[in-house]
Amino acid sequence: MAYSADTVVIIGLGLIGGSLARALRHSGFSKRFVGFGHREPSLRRGVELGVIDDFTLDLEEAIGQADILVVCTPTLVATQMLRDILPRLGPDGPVVTDVASVKGCLRDAAIDSLGAMPPRLVLAHPIAGSERSGVEASNAGLFVNHRVILTPVEGNDPEAVRLVRDMWDSTGAEVLDMAVDEHDAVLAATSHLPHVLAYALVDALAQSPASEDIFRFAAGGFRDFTRIASSDPAMWRDIAIANRSALLESIDLFSEHLGRLRRAVVEGDGEQLFATFSRAKCARDEFAALLAERGLRKS
Amino acid sequence: MAYSADTVVIIGLGLIGGSLARALRHSGFSKRFVGFGHREPSLRRGVELGVIDDFTLDLEEAIGQADILVVCTPTLVATQMLRDILPRLGPDGPVVTDVASVKGCLRDAAIDSLGAMPPRLVLAHPIAGSERSGVEASNAGLFVNHRVILTPVEGNDPEAVRLVRDMWDSTGAEVLDMAVDEHDAVLAATSHLPHVLAYALVDALAQSPASEDIFRFAAGGFRDFTRIASSDPAMWRDIAIANRSALLESIDLFSEHLGRLRRAVVEGDGEQLFATFSRAKCARDEFAALLAERGLRKS
Numbered sequence: 001m002a003y004s005a006d007t008v009v010i011i012g013l014g015l016i017g018g019s020l021a022r023a024l025r026h027s028g029f030s031k032r033f034v035g036f037g038h039r040e041p042s043l044r045r046g047v048e049l050g051v052i053d054d055f056t057l058d059l060e061e062a063i064g065q066a067d068i069l070v071v072c073t074p075t076l077v078a079t080q081m082l083r084d085i086l087p088r089l090g091p092d093g094p095v096v097t098d099v100a101s102v103k104g105c106l107r108d109a110a111i112d113s114l115g116a117m118p119p120r121l122v123l124a125h126p127i128a129g130s131e132r133s134g135v136e137a138s139n140a141g142l143f144v145n146h147r148v149i150l151t152p153v154e155g156n157d158p159e160a161v162r163l164v165r166d167m168w169d170s171t172g173a174e175v176l177d178m179a180v181d182e183h184d185a186v187l188a189a190t191s192h193l194p195h196v197l198a199y200a201l202v203d204a205l206a207q208s209p210a211s212e213d214i215f216r217f218a219a220g221g222f223r224d225f226t227r228i229a230s231s232d233p234a235m236w237r238d239i240a241i242a243n244r245s246a247l248l249e250s251i252d253l254f255s256e257h258l259g260r261l262r263r264a265v266v267e268g269d270g271e272q273l274f275a276t277f278s279r280a281k282c283a284r285d286e287f288a289a290l291l292a293e294r295g296l297r298k299s
Numbered sequence: 300m301a302y303s304a305d306t307v308v309i310i311g312l313g314l315i316g317g318s319l320a321r322a323l324r325h326s327g328f329s330k331r332f333v334g335f336g337h338r339e340p341s342l343r344r345g346v347e348l349g350v351i352d353d354f355t356l357d358l359e360e361a362i363g364q365a366d367i368l369v370v371c372t373p374t375l376v377a378t379q380m381l382r383d384i385l386p387r388l389g390p391d392g393p394v395v396t397d398v399a400s401v402k403g404c405l406r407d408a409a410i411d412s413l414g415a416m417p418p419r420l421v422l423a424h425p426i427a428g429s430e431r432s433g434v435e436a437s438n439a440g441l442f443v444n445h446r447v448i449l450t451p452v453e454g455n456d457p458e459a460v461r462l463v464r465d466m467w468d469s470t471g472a473e474v475l476d477m478a479v480d481e482h483d484a485v486l487a488a489t490s491h492l493p494h495v496l497a498y499a500l501v502d503a504l505a506q507s508p509a510s511e512d513i514f515r516f517a518a519g520g521f522r523d524f525t526r527i528a529s530s531d532p533a534m535w536r537d538i539a540i541a542n543r544s545a546l547l548e549s550i551d552l553f554s555e556h557l558g559r560l561r562r563a564v565v566e567g568d569g570e571q572l573f574a575t576f577s578r579a580k581c582a583r584d585e586f587a588a589l590l591a592e593r594g595l596r597k598s
Contacts, residue, residue, distance in 0.1 A: 005584045011432040064329075084574070091534040103571065127518045146518065186516050189509070190409035194500065196557070197557070200553060200556045201493065201496065201556075202583045203556055203575050205489070207578075210485060214488050215489075215585070216584070217486070219489070221490060222489050223587065224585070225496075226586070227524075228586055229579045232580075240560075244565070248561065260499075261498070264538070264539075265495075266543075268543065270537075273535075274533060274536040277498050277535050277536060279505060280497075280501040280528045281505070281530070283501050283505035283510075285529055286514070287522070290514060
């Protein structure tokens, strides 16, 4: 069956949820946007800003109004939201999707809660963000040229998958499919691990006795390297816990490579240091060229 | 005694040496710029670009012409250059300075070569750079609003120190003093360690079987985090070896903190993850504010 996209209910109206509503209004993909959440002031602010048309604090009411229901809360809250929402869905209920950075934990919560993946639950992850958060920071162009990964599973209704794909297409994003576990492994390596490394570095230096001098003399390279340590701690706590096993594998892979470099430094092994640094530079330069092709800002 | 600043000899005409010559010509601090090195084509290119007025491939001749002699080679070459230069300096020889990222190894090379720090050797480190390298990338504004750390030692001629300070002042840099060992420890923490981490991460991911997907799906945060892995491998090999003991201390401090975060992930300890991420975000936000005050681009 084909689904309507008229009314989108956003659960958790922050940067991502707000930007999605703005983008869908801008593209005309949907007509009406309703917020649901526990924080009335930010929902009220969403109406003032024209991001949503209305809001409700009642979950049944939110589900009842939705053609598409998008869970935009932090990852662990999203897991709980699915446990609350899925049993309440009637046979004509909305298509449900999400934006969380980890997919396995949501799949598991759904299966745990219903015994199987419901056909109209389509998990998705827009790879876009900002250190800024909240509906105030939302903007209609956030997803343009960014990737959105859908992780459809066997048993998904193809029309529901198509609706979610069309929705993200209309925001200007490039939509791709991936298996749930592959998604979580790739994101652990490229996003979750770097965040943990940046947090670990800044915290280590901040706690060192020379921290004042350290931050006084740090420069541009350090600024770029640590930018992601300015991200939302609650969001990243959730991700670290939700993607535990893939993250631990990434941490261990990284630690092994750091250990090799450490030994090369101990041994003054210039050849190995040069070989490793050169390989890394080469890979990083290729990656920067790839990003530039895709039209993302500066390398 | 007061020294002349008329002729500056640049040993190793790359990004830093070329930018220093351009800046000193622009400010009028010096009148004549001579390059010395082993690679004639890049010296010839320096003359074509108007960065230097002349060049020589003969070290005695270079020393003979210099009022100020600036060693701008990679760190380990600089160590060897000092061993070559210092014994050749007559009683009226030039003031000698450098731009290397590690100071202890140069101090040790000088003491090892002459038995004591020569009064007119003033070690310095401009904290500025770019992933781009070579005289083609040089520009007169490279040091504006950037810090230059002088590491004068007991026995330095105060007039020689003043000359080097005035030279860097004239480039628009902010000049500060630090002890040699403190410099090496602070730079290990804020610059050398982050480079090693970025190289280790990119190399680990590039060698993983999923590397194609990994780089395909990496986004802006990863780009910023890994930018320094595009830096010159030879320069960073030298730094890692030259600053071995401070770098190892930094790696170990970092690994200890990463290990703590790893344990928190294993144990699903959300409180500790949140506390660490929050402390780090707070320190990083303060650092960004500090940089913004100093007029460096974007946080």
